[in-house]
Amino acid sequence: DAGVTQSPTHLIKTRGQQVTLRCSPKSGHDTVSWYQQALGQGPQFIFQYYEEEERQRGNFPDRFSGHQFPNYSSELNVNALLLGDSALYLCASSSRGGANTGELFFGEGSRLTVL
Amino acid sequence: AQSVTQPDIHITVSEGASLELRCNYSYGATPYLFWYVQSPGQGLQLLLKYFSGDTLVQGIKGFEAEFKRSQSSFNLRKPSVHWSDAAEYFCAVGLRYTGNQFYFGTGTSLTVIP
Numbered sequence: 091d092a093g094v095t096q097s098p099t100h101l102i103k104t105r106g107q108q109v110t111l112r113c114s115p116k117s118g119h120d121t122v123s124w125y126q127q128a129l130g131q132g133p134q135f136i137f138q139y140y141e142e143e144e145r146q147r148g149n150f151p152d153r154f155s156g157h158q159f160p161n162y163s164s165e166l167n168v169n170a171l172l173l174g175d176s177a178l179y180l181c182a183s184s185s186r187g188g189a190n191t192g193e194l195f196f197g198e199g200s201r202l203t204v205l
Numbered sequence: 206a207q208s209v210t211q212p213d214i215h216i217t218v219s220e221g222a223s224l225e226l227r228c229n230y231s232y233g234a235t236p237y238l239f240w241y242v243q244s245p246g247q248g249l250q251l252l253l254k255y256f257s258g259d260t261l262v263q264g265i266k267g268f269e270a271e272f273k274r275s276q277s278s279f280n281l282r283k284p285s286v287h288w289s290d291a292a293e294y295f296c297a298v299g300l301r302y303t304g305n306q307f308y309f310g311t312g313t314s315l316t317v318i319p
Contacts, residue, residue, distance in 0.1 A: 132312050180248060194251075
C-alpha cells in the first residue's frame with residue numbers, strides 16, 4: 091500500500107519564478123492538505139482540497155494556489171516566488187468518508203529553495 | 206487566539222533515561238490531539254492520537270501521552286529513550302469543526318547521548 095508520494099523532492103528556483111509541486115494521496119484517501127514548514131518551525135496549513143475544490147485555506151496569499159484531480163492527486167502552485175517561500179512543502183492526505191481515522195498521513199515533502 | 210505551545214525548543218537526554226515533552230494548547234473546546242515525529246529530511250510520522258475517552262494513550266515506539274483537560278496539556282512520555290529516538294517532535298491539534306485542518310507547535314528537538 092503506497093503512502094503519500096510527493097514530487098519533486100528537491101528543487102531550486104529564483105525569485106519571481108513559478109513552481110508546481112505534486113502529491114498523490116494514500117490509497118483510499120480523498121482529501122489532500124498542503125503545509126509549509128519553514129526551517130526550524132512547525133508546519134503551517136496552506137489549504138485543503140476535497141472533491142476537486144478548495145475547502146479550507148490558511149493565512150497564505152493568493153500567490154499560493156492548488157488543484158485536485160479526479161484521481162484525488164493534487165498540485166500546489168506558487169507564483170512570483172519570494173525568498174521567504176523557501177521551505178519544506180508537505181502534502182498530507184486523509185479521508186472524509188468511511189476510512190476517516192482522524193489523523194493526517196504525510197509525505198516526505200518537497201524542499202524548495204528560492205535564490 | 207488559537208495556539209499550540211511546545212515550551213522546550215531542545216532537550217538532551219541520556220540513552221535509557223526517561224523523557225517528557227511538553228505541549229499546551231489554547232482553544233475553546235477539546236480538540237483532537239496528536240504527536241508526530243520528524244527525522245531529518247523526512248516527513249511526519251504519527252506517534253499517537255487522542256480523540257476522547259481514556260486520557261492516557263499509547264502510541265508506537267513505546268511512547269505514551271496524557272491528556273489533562275484542566276491544564277490544557279498533552280505531554281508525551283517515554284520511560285526509556287533509545288538513540289534512534291533522536292528527532293524533532295511536534296504536537297498538533299485538529300479542531301473538530303474544521304475537519305482535518307491541523308495546528309502545529311514549533312517542535313522540540315531531541316538529542317540522545319550515549
